[in-house]
Amino acid sequence: MRFIDEYRDARIARRLARDIAERTTRPWVLMEICGGQTHTIMRYGLDELLPRQLELVHGPGCPVCVTPLETIDRAIALALRPDVILVSYGDMLRVPGSNSDLFRAKAQGADVRIAYSSTEAVKIARANPDRKVVFLAIGFETTAPPNAMAAWQAKREALTNFSMLVSHVLVPPAIRALMVSPQNRVQGFVAPGHVCTVMGYQEYESLVRDFNIPIVVGGFEPVDILQAVLMLVQQLEAGQAKVENQYVRSVSYAGNLHAQRVMEEVFEIADQKWRGIGSIPRSGLRLRPEYADFDASRIFDLQLITADEPAECISAQVLQGLRKPTDCPAFGMRCTPENPLGAPMVSSEGACAAYYHYRRHAAAD
Ligand code: SF4
Numbered sequence: 204m205r206f207i208d209e210y211r212d213a214r215i216a217r218r219l220a221r222d223i224a225e226r227t228t229r230p231w232v233l234m235e236i237c238g239g240q241t242h243t244i245m246r247y248g249l250d251e252l253l254p255r256q257l258e259l260v261h262g263p264g265c266p267v268c269v270t271p272l273e274t275i276d277r278a279i280a281l282a283l284r285p286d287v288i289l290v291s292y293g294d295m296l297r298v299p300g301s302n303s304d305l306f307r308a309k310a311q312g313a314d315v316r317i318a319y320s321s322t323e324a325v326k327i328a329r330a331n332p333d334r335k336v337v338f339l340a341i342g343f344e345t346t347a348p349p350n351a352m353a354a355w356q357a358k359r360e361a362l363t364n365f366s367m368l369v370s371h372v373l374v375p376p377a378i379r380a381l382m383v384s385p386q387n388r389v390q391g392f393v394a395p396g397h398v399c400t401v402m403g404y405q406e407y408e409s410l411v412r413d414f415n416i417p418i419v420v421g422g423f424e425p426v427d428i429l430q431a432v433l434m435l436v437q438q439l440e441a442g443q444a445k446v447e448n449q450y451v452r453s454v455s456y457a458g459n460l461h462a463q464r465v466m467e468e469v470f471e472i473a474d475q476k477w478r479g480i481g482s483i484p485r486s487g488l489r490l491r492p493e494y495a496d497f498d499a500s501r502i503f504d505l506q507l508i509t510a511d512e513p514a515e516c517i518s519a520q521v522l523q524g525l526r527k528p529t530d531c532p533a534f535g536m537r538c539t540p541e542n543p544l545g546a547p548m549v550s551s552e553g554a555c556a557a558y559y560h561y562r563r564h565a566a567a568d
Contacts, residue, residue, distance in 0.1 A: 245562060516538070
C-alpha cells in the first residue's frame with residue numbers, strides 16, 4: 204500500500220476484521236499504548252468490528268494525560284512571575300492543575316505563549332533577552348529529540364534566559380510497570396509507532412522475554428491497527444510471544460540513531476512520576492548536569508509544590524486499562540472537554556476525550 208486512503212479502506216478493514224474473528228477462539232485482552240491509536244479505534248469504531256472475546260483497553264500513551272499535576276502547578280507558578288514567559292504546546296493550556304490551569308493563568312495576565320515546536324521557544328528567548336523564557340518540555344520519546352535540540356541550541360548560543368521545565372516519560376518502563384501490577388489483565392500490546400520511529404523496537408525484546416507477552420509495533424490508521432491486532436491474535440492463539448513490526452513503512456529495528464544520540468547528549472534517565480499512577484523507576488528523562496543552567500527546576504525555587512489528584516477522577520485506572528472512561532461517574536456530566544476534571548478529557552490524545560467525541564451517547568447517567 205502506498206497512499207493514506209488505502210490505510211482507511213473499509214473493504215480491507217472488514218477483511219482484516221473477518222480474519223481476526225476466524226482466528227480468535229478464546230478471550231484476549233489487548234492494550235494499545237498510544238492515545239492517537241485510541242482515537243483511531245473510537246473514531247472508526249474498530250472495537251465494534253472485533254469479536255466479543257477480544258477486548259481492547261487503552262494505555263498510558265497520552266503525554267498530556269500523564270504529566271504530573273505538580274508539573275502543571277509549577278508551570279502555572281512560573282507563568283505568574285512577571286519576569287517569565289512560559290511557552291507550551293497548546294494541549295497543555297487547559298489541563299487542570301490543583302486549582303487552576305495555564306489558560307486561566309493567561310487570562311489573569313500571565314505571559315503564556317503557545318508553540319508548535321521547542322525551537323519556537325528558543326526564538327522567543329532570543330527575541331526577549333530581558334525576560335526569562337521557560338519551555339514546558341513534556342512528552343514521550345517522540346518529542347524528546349526536538350526538545351533536546353532546543354537545549355543543545357540554547358547552550359551553543361550561550362542563551363542565559365532560556366530554560367526547560369522537563370517532564371519526559373518513556374514507554375518500555377511503563378509497560379513493565381503494567382505487567383508487574385497484580386491488577387494487570389493485558390495479554391498483548393500494540394506498541395506506539397511514532398515512539399518506535401525514534402527508538403526502534405529492540406528495547407521491547409526484554410519485555411517479551413521477561414513477561415512472555417507479544418508486542419506488535421502498530422501505526423495509526425484503521426488498517427494499521429486491525430493488522431496489528433491480527434498479528435497479536437495470531438501469536439496468542441499459537442502460544443507465541445515475540446516483537447513484530449506492523450508499521451514497517453516508518454519503523455526500523457534500531458530506530459533513528461541520530462535522534463537517539465541527541466537525546467542521550469542532553470537527557471539522562473531518571474525515576475519519573477506519572478499523573479495518577481505514581482512514580483515508575485527509570486521511566487523518565489531529566490536534563491544532564493552539563494545542562495543544569497537550562498533546567499527550570501534548578502533555576503527557580505519550585506521544589507515545594509506538591510499536589511493531589513481530584514478524588515472523583517479515575518484517570519489512573521483508565522490509563523492503566525483497568526476501567527473505561529464511561530465507567531467514570533463524572534464522564535460527560537461533571538467532566539466534559541469544556542469543563543475537564545482530568546487530563547484525559549482535555550488532550551487530543553486522551554481516552555476520555557475520544558469516548559466523549561465519538562461515543563457521546565454512552566455517557567453515564
Ligand atoms: S471522565 Fe473526567 S473525571 Fe472521569 S476519568 Fe476521565 S478525565 Fe477523569
